[in-house]
Amino acid sequence: MSTPVNPDGTTSENVDAPKTAGTQSRARTLFGIGSGNAMEWFDWNIYATFAPFFASQFFNSKDPVSDVLSTLAVFAVGFLARPFGGLLFGWIADKKGRKLSMSLTIGVAAVGSLVIGLSPTYTQIGVGASLILLVARLGQGLAHGGELPSAQTYIAETAPNAKRGLWSSLIYFSGTCGIIIGTLMGAVLATVLTEEQMTSFGWRIPFIIGGLFGLYALFMRRRMYETETFVEETTLDEKLESAGGHHESIWQTIKAHPKLLFQVIGMVAGATVIYYVWAVSAPQYAINVRGIDPEGALWAGVGANLIFLIVLPIWGIISDRIGRKPVMLIALLGLAVLYFPLNAMIGTSAFSLFIAISIALIFMGGFSSIGPAVFAEIFPTRIRAVGLGVPYSISVALFGGTAPYLQTFFADRGMSATFQWYAIALGVISAIVVLTLPETKGIDLAHESVGAHGRRKVRA
Known part of the structure; x- marks a missing residue:
């Protein structure tokens, strides 16, 4: 931050300036x-991993499959809530501060995890257990x-x-660590506990x-x-207001840059489908469709994600x-070129699965x-x-959240190529959107100027 200038032209440090x-x-x-x-990625992963064990604790249909489907429907509700979270916490981050928003998100997620882990069961309180989960x-x-x-905004501005x-590679690096830890925890608990113990109390352990850990992160x-x-942005706004000027509100700025919102949706659409297919659901697809041994498929997924961790910072340095x-x-x-061969x-x-996922994630690392x-x-x-949170969450929910289902749906009907062309088409669309962007390597995120009548000029 620049040093304040006194009326006589000398400078002095402002001891009251915030750290x-x-x-x-x-x-x-x-x-x-x-x-x-x-922690947030860990939490998202363990819900899907342990759903078969805790489904009957929150629902009581007398049909285990129906209970699992009900539990996964609640999982889908979480996806639908994401755009509203992007709007709410994104507004808080831009209006009140990045730190406050990040503290609130981790606090809400941690409390939610503890509530699930400590919740009474359907047998104890009936439908109330289902509502607590929801x-x-x-x-x-x-x-x-x-x-x-x-978090992306904070790390980029810092x-x-x-x-x-x-530095930005930390986002997917830490998130992938959370996914790997959740997967390993599931494998360890399933090994040391019986199925009855997993259903009775074992599923609670990862949530608690x-x-x-989320409270510690908070x-x-x-x-x-x-x-x-x-x-700096907040300080300048205060100076403009005290001088009788005015600045654009958040909503005015959003309305002035609609193109950016559609660019985010377009960029994310293809990338999120490919990411969910290869980084998240590839082992389950290999088990259910290709008949690969479950244990080998899961370890192949873990190994490929370790490769992903290695390439993430490398791509960041290259960029x-x-x-x-x-x-x-x-x-x-x-x-897009390698999709069919992979x-x-x-x-x-399991070994060929590991090689295929690894190659896919090496390329995927360039985007992530x-x-x-x-x-x-x-x-x-x-x-x-x-501005990022809302279109990003919408794109992930529409394209990433539905990718594993569509992949399995078409494979079950002998139409695997249809889904592959779908993923390739979206990947090409994302690449075309990237071509419309300016090159932004090394720019100063705080470099904005003041225009006529005190209104801020913002960089598109």
Whole structure:
């Protein structure tokens, strides 16, 4: 932040100036963002992983399959809540601060996890158990919708301009760690506990652990400082108002940049389908459709995600050197070209599945690692969180959330190629949208100017 200038032309430090993220240690920044983000992805993963074990505890249809379907329907409700979370917490992040929004999202998610883990069962309180599960997942869906845009905005505004691509890879790096930990916890508990024990109490363990860790992440985030970019924006607004000027409201700025909202939807549509197919549902697809041994398929997924962790920061570094657009185009177009060969490579063995997923995730890393940086770089500071949160959540819900279902649906009817062409088409659309973006490598996120009548000029 620039040093204040006195009327006589001398400068003096303002002892009352708020501390910003630039003054805190790098470790506090990275751990505060990464721990909360990992917890939210962990929470989202364990719900699907442990649903077969706790479904009968919240529903009582006398039909185990029906109970699981009801539980997964509640999971889908969480997806539907995400856009509203992006709107609510994105507005808080842009109006009240990134730190406050991130603290609220992790707090809501942690409480939701504890509520599920400690909830009475259907046998104890009847339909009340089902309602508790529904309300908890709605809260978590709202929190998840707000976490990503708030955390992405914070890490992008905190990172050095020349290393923003590398720093932004923390979002998917920490999230993937959360998914891997959740998967491993499921494998360990299923090994050491009997099926009866898993159904009775074992399923509660990951929710309680996730909730407690989430509260710790909340404590860490409360100790963080606000980003310098947001503080500067707020300070300038206050100066404009005190001088009789005015600034654009959040909604005015959003209305002035509708193109950005559609660009986000277009960029995310293809990327999220490919990500969910290869990073999330590939093992289940291989088990159900290709007949691969479940244990081998799950370990293949874990191993490929470890490869994903390695390539994420590498792609971030490359983007800081050659630019965002080349890296994203390599990722999206490379996956479009390789989609059919990779699908054929899956075969019927766990090893071939591991190779196919790994290759897909190596390319996918090019988009995932720098997506947070690109989204932050194309939006003005005033709408950097809410402008991303709503269209991003809508695109993920419409395309990513439905991808595993559509893939299995078409495969079951002998129409696997139909879904593959669908994924390829969306990937190409995302690549075309990337071509419409300016190159934003190394830009200063706080670089905005004041125009006539005191109104802020924002960069499109």
